[in-house]
Amino acid sequence: MNEVYARIQHARTADEVVGRIEDLILEGVLRPGDRLPGERDLSSRLDVSRPILRDALKQLETRGLVVSRHGDGTRIADLIGEVFTPPVMELVATHGKAIADYLEYRREIEGVAAGFAAARATDDDRALVSDILARMRQAHRHADFEREAALDVEFHNTVGECAHNIILLHTLRSCYRLLADGVFFNRGLIYALPDARDTLLQQHVAIGEAVLAGDPHKAARAARDHIDFVERAMNEAERTQNWQKISRLRSLQRAAGRKPAQGGER
Template identity: 65%
Template sequence: MTEIFTPIDHARTADEAAQQIESLILEGVLRVGDRLPAERELSKRFDVSRPILRDALKSLETRGLLMTRHGGGTYVADVIGQVFSKPVMELIATHPKASADYLEYRREIEGVAAEYAARRATREDRALLDEIVGRMQAAHERGDFSEEAAIDVEFHNTIGECAHNIILLHSLRACYRLLEDGVLLNRLMVFNLPGAREQLLAQHLDIHRAVTAGDAQAARRAAMDHISYVERAMVEAARTGDWQRVSRLRLKQRAETESGRSRAAEGRD
């Protein structure tokens, strides 16, 4: 297995160790919530003294890149959540136009990510995509909507990683965080539409095939077609939900009207 932490060259300073950890976070190797090895183990991998390592970790923690949890352990901090501040996330959640703008932005950025991924994906990247798609198909066959939706996000995150562009990677992760935190429309609404799960699976398979085949234009087209479908499905899901809401209100109103008529008739008797 490839070692992600490597011995520090040059003067073996705290700055050198900090920079290596920074790069691993920036390149998406270390993700939010990942736990770093214990101090003794990490100092051995870096080939630095423990006091030097402590200085490096402390500087990263002060800058908000790492955090120490109660009970021990150093973890990668929630750097993605800081892309959208809490007030902005609340605004997005309460303005319907934000959902449309979100999908419009995603259609373009997902197309670029898939195109780059087709050009740049390594053998290891393609193997990871194969594994994710296998789990996606298994969840689909089991009819596990929640797992299928979670793997959907994982799949797109991995396409972003395969693009090997740091800014694109973190932009996409910020987008997917809005989905995971339920800020935008519930993804499960789309999965409940007739035939939607089959359509979504087929679209993910199209993206996967194009990326693994190295067909950049087909990958871009498949990714953009997928988001265009999601846009239409979101509108349909919202309309269907609104129709159901109106239908329930009608039934409730009719029931109350009939009840009122019955009471009025009993009063006349």
């Protein structure tokens, strides 16, 4: 953690501190909600005076990059949440074409990200990918759906980070926020399909292993195949859900028809 907030070597000014925090946010090292170290600790790590640090944090807060609350310290602002405002999310969630466009976008952009990740991943990146794959396998063995769903988003975010492209990183994070919040579809419906959980794990492993192997073409293909499956599974889950609704309505109607009429003829 000390390496994250490495001491500033040259001019120790508020602008230098602002630039350091900006870089950490832009590169995805600091994520929305991450709390900065306390004032005394952070000023010591950066090797700047506390007045300089306070000035820098004030500038960052004025620009909306950090949020300070009494008793909670200073945290990185939820910048991603502002990409898709609630009215926009509500609008796209209620239009079928937006769902198709979302998956089309993910298919292409994740293929690019996975290819870059395979070509650019560092040893630390590969260690992160290996760790998350191990946790995904464990969650799958325990049939822990909530954990699997959370790790799904974490895995894709990690691959995006391994691509080492700032624009891709933040674009994908906003994209995955929609996924995590269930804006477009309920992933629980997909997980309920026969063999879907097994297939999803295999596909995530295929992407991860291609990244670990440094094979950009294989990684890109595995990422696109994954989204193709998600789209098919989503359509099947929606169709199955509609069938279940119709079957339920029929059963209710037949049951009502078999009941003796109240107050009937004598």
